[in-house]
Amino acid sequence: MRVLVVDDEPMVCAHLRTILTSAEDIEVLDAAHDGAAAVESVVRHLPDVVLMDLRMPGVDGLAAIERIGRLPKRPAVVALTTFDLDSYVIRALRAGASGFLLKSTPPEDLISLVRVAADGHTVLSAAATRRLVAAQAGEQDARDRARTRVRELTERETEVLVCLGEGKSNAQIAKRLCLSEATVKGYVSRMLDKLHCENRTQAGLLAYDAGLVPR
Known part of the structure; x- marks a missing residue:
């Protein structure tokens, strides 16, 4: 599986790369630090999965997800967030994200969930979905x-x-x-x-x- 990691903090990208490349079946193709660079990297490298931070200066993750969604060949995009009730999450899912993961996700879970996303499945727990939709009540x-x-x-x-x-x-x-x-x-x-x-x-x-x- 070919993965692109996107976060405005280089240390976060390095951490994700270390975790993911510990799995023999995952290759981290590139790391981007804003949404514009992420879209360019998707076009250039054609990853299977993109781990996308939502809150970034300049072109944020939400705008990047929308742009990637308009590409002829779209990877699975999984939103990364610090809080599971981040107001951006619902918007990211509606824009075409395949789900979301907390940045605190344990390494072994992160690897397995990236595999799930690459297979075309939702990366989102039922409990988290209920909380997110509840935020849209009314x-x-x-x-x-x-x-x-x-x-x-x-x-x-x-x-x-x-x-x-x-x-x-x-x-x-x-x-x-x-x-x-x-x-x-x-x-x-x-x-x-x-x-x-x-x-x-x-x-x-x-x-x-x-x-x-x-x-």
């Missing part, structure tokens, strides 16, 4: 819009969407719904297209907005 209009969007789904697609909202992988969804992983992958692909969602994380957040997953 937006009834957003819930109404979400409910309108999910009405287009079939019953089975709705079941898959609920599983995404719970942060489940394709294998876990297949086990719960008694389907093959290939079938689940097909459902997810068609569902993302119907909902106009860029990735699984955005679909999972939509499941919360629509009230399909308990807060």
Whole structure:
């Protein structure tokens, strides 16, 4: 797996590089210290995963995620933050981030979660998702819009969407719904297209907005 690390603190980048390169299957291609340099590095190196700090001077992580999302070949972008209720996190997820990690994540967990992100899965705990969405409470209009969007789904697609909202992988969804992983992958692909969602994380957040997953 090819990884780009982005943080305005060189020591943080060095720390992340040390942790990640201790795994034989991970290569850190580059380190960038602001959002503009991050986008340039993505174009140049084509990483599989980007670990993106959100709060940086100049072009911040949120703007960089939005720009990366417009590229023809997009890596999985995982937001890095110090606080799990960082106000930037929800905006980053809606902009296309595949999830977020706390900078205090233990090294062994960081490595495994980067692998999860590279496989196209959400890097976000269910508990953290509930806290983030709870911070958006009171937006009834957003819930109404979400409910309108999910009405287009079939019953089975709705079941898959609920599983995404719970942060489940394709294998876990297949086990719960008694389907093959290939079938689940097909459902997810068609569902993302119907909902106009860029990735699984955005679909999972939509499941919360629509009230399909308990807060």
